[in-house]
Amino acid sequence: MDNLTPESILVHSDDIVSREIEGELIIVPIASGIGDMEDELYTLNETGRSIWERIDGKRSLQNITGDLAEEYSATPDIIMKDVVGLAEELLKRKILVIKG
Amino acid sequence: MNENQTKDQPEEKGTSYVHIGGPISISNKYLIGIIRDVMAHGQMFRFAAPGFSMSPFIRDRDVITLAPYERTTCRIGAVVAFVRPWTGQLVVHRVIAASEDGWRIKGDNNPEEDGLIPHDAIICQVIKVERDGKNIQHGLGPERTIIALLSRWNLLSYLLYPIVKLYSVIRRI
Numbered sequence: 001m002d003n004l005t006p007e008s009i010l011v012h013s014d015d016i017v018s019r020e021i022e023g024e025l026i027i028v029p030i031a032s033g034i035g036d037m038e039d040e041l042y043t044l045n046e047t048g049r050s051i052w053e054r055i056d057g058k059r060s061l062q063n064i065t066g067d068l069a070e071e072y073s074a075t076p077d078i079i080m081k082d083v084v085g086l087a088e089e090l091l092k093r094k095i096l097v098i099k100g
Numbered sequence: 101m102n103e104n105q106t107k108d109q110p111e112e113k114g115t116s117y118v119h120i121g122g123p124i125s126i127s128n129k130y131l132i133g134i135i136r137d138v139m140a141h142g143q144m145f146r147f148a149a150p151g152f153s154m155s156p157f158i159r160d161r162d163v164i165t166l167a168p169y170e171r172t173t174c175r176i177g178a179v180v181a182f183v184r185p186w187t188g189q190l191v192v193h194r195v196i197a198a199s200e201d202g203w204r205i206k207g208d209n210n211p212e213e214d215g216l217i218p219h220d221a222i223i224c225q226v227i228k229v230e231r232d233g234k235n236i237q238h239g240l241g242p243e244r245t246i247i248a249l250l251s252r253w254n255l256l257s258y259l260l261y262p263i264v265k266l267y268s269v270i271r272r273i
Contacts, residue, residue: 017137021130028134035138037147038163 009099011057025049051086132190139168153207157239165228177244179226196252
């Protein structure tokens with residue numbers, strides 16, 4: 001996405017409901033006026049969850065990448081790819097928004 | 101509809117991070133939490149309801165849409181979702197009688213009532229039923245009061261079900 005950079009700070013949208021259920025994160029968008037478990041339900045895998053939990057409106061994508069790289073002893077470039085990939089996916093679906 | 105749901109794998113769509121939609125079943129207690137969260141936002145909630153206790157008007161896996169519960173506009177015949185006070189289970193059944201302290205509620209296909217359910221145990225109200233992608237009109241319209249009264253007097257199985265069965269036979273001819 002054109003306006004997403006490593007310095008971007010994201011927040012969870014107000015138009016979702018999310019719950020951790022049996023180790024999985026379930027996200028139900030409600031922007032349409034209906035929380036639709038049949039057609040519009042999202043679950044994040046383990047990688048997605050690790051990133052999601054760090055998106056707090058304070059940390060930039062760069063900060064999140066550094067944090068994860070340290071925790072998983074992984075190369076920041078590879079982590080950044082995952083972080084940006086998830087961010088783009090969830091921004092597209094209006095589950096995340098760019099702060100400011 | 102009052103059976104516990106078990107967790108299934110969601111349909112594999114989306115990306116390597118996000119699985120999207122498709123029926124996912126979660127246990128009753130978690131479903132209650134999600135529904136409460138959605139209702140707290142003043143929004144509706146849609147999901148496939150398991151169980152046979154509201155048959156034939158709501159059948160197993162019919163998709164129901166729930167709207168926030170309004171005590172002042174709820175009437176006899178309304179189908180509501182409530183948390184059974186003594187088990188914590190989510191149940192979707194019909195209001196059959198009113199009292200000051202709550203509603204008497206019963207599943208259309210159940211021989212016994214759920215009893216007197218206090219108003220604060222009721223989370224939301226069914227406003228739409230879908231089956232095989234089509235809206236089902238029966239059971240939520242003006243006829244709901246008659247259904248509630250027949251259910252209260254345990255006459256549904258004697259009067260209505262033979263008619264429903266005959267109707268489905270005629271339709272097949």
